[in-house]
Amino acid sequence: MLELLDLHFLGEEQLFCSYLLDLDDGLALVDPGPRTTLTTLESSLAELGVAVADLRHLLITHIHFDHAGACGALVAANPRLRVHVSERGAPHLIRPERLERSARRLYGDMFDVLWGTVEPVPAENIELAGDRVAGLDCFAAPGHAVHHVCFMNDEGTLFAGDTVGVRWPPSQYVLPATPPPDVDLEAWHASLDEIERRTPSALALPHFGLVMEPAEHLRVFRRRLMLWAEIVRRGASVREFVDEVSLDIDEEAAKFSELTDLLRHSYLGLKRYWEAVDRGA
């Protein structure tokens, strides 16, 4: 069983979602989403006859607040929950203060509106993600974030996190999300190679929904990621970058990228990446 739960982030449909899976040893959520949509998550679960107390696993692709912000509150409500996260991501769930400080610099006054309060996850609830997680394959997929992992079930559905970009239906337009601080294009291409090697039958995107033509999606995504990176490499200002990449973005994708400030953040992340390359870091 795989259920898509629309989190109605900022009151919008088809912007952020979580996935509910019925695994051999219990119910699991992949990326439960931000703290601010926890009540929506709870009511979507309730519609399926599921309470937070019935969940056994949280599978976390990466610890950005839009994916994992609700973890602490969910564990407080259900201390039996096992939280599966990469070794490098785990410290940020246990002690979220540093991550919160850097996100507050990026989001400013919007932080509380978007993400709400951040509660730590007790260390005893953390499971470091290895090759198999609760019956799913798991592998490192750095690029968008250094600690990013992807999960794949036996049917070949890849829970991709933000490694293959975002796409907000009904729009088909695929956008890279390259926020600071740890975009790494070289690692990212290797992650995309690994995903292609595993030939997923579908991509489950947190932003948003199932992609049933993975090969085409991956091809378009990789090309656009390179294009965006080249524009920043040429020395474009943030205004020039936004103007240039906006040229062929359709209305729906433009609306949601504006709501999430995706283009400005992506510019900043790519700029920081190229500065690190030039420093030889």
Ligand SMILES: [Zn+2]
């Ligand atoms: Zn992210």
